[in-house]
Amino acid sequence: MTLKHGPIKNLDMEGMTMIFAVAKPEILKTLKVGDKVTFEADRVKGRLTVVTIAKSK
Template identity: 60%
Template sequence: MKKIVLMASLAALPLGLAGCDKKTEAPKAEASADAMGDMAMPAEVKHGKGTGTVTAIDPAKGTVALDHGEIAELQWPAMKMGFAAKPEVLKDVKVGDKVQFEIDWDGKAGTVTAIGMEP
């Protein structure tokens, strides 16, 4: 009878330790969440408008490439570059179209938020 009780308490020990481990891990998890919060500091998103020619569209990847003119709001010269774009934004344009467009630029990547044929 004593043996059984002893075994039971030994069996309970690892469980108790596991519980302690979880408690000591909790602050670490919070610290990393804070670090991620710092990294996720919202970059300043700039909005720009431009005109250009569509050079490629990849609806599956949700990208569009534009040979665009200057974009004053972003102090960009004319260039060819790719942007992210939702399929519904791209539905009315095709490669070769002369377009006007609006983009959001977060400092690293741009997203076309509106695009359509140049009037």
């Protein structure tokens, strides 16, 4: 999935737009393109991966 994000401290990354893998596709079921989200990402098997995601309030 492609996300525009702010800094991600645990990955030592600045804000940018980039593509992430998704740990479990079912976490995307309630989201649609353009939704503002809060997410956690980590390196999983060497890939930047969204491990949790939810719509922002």
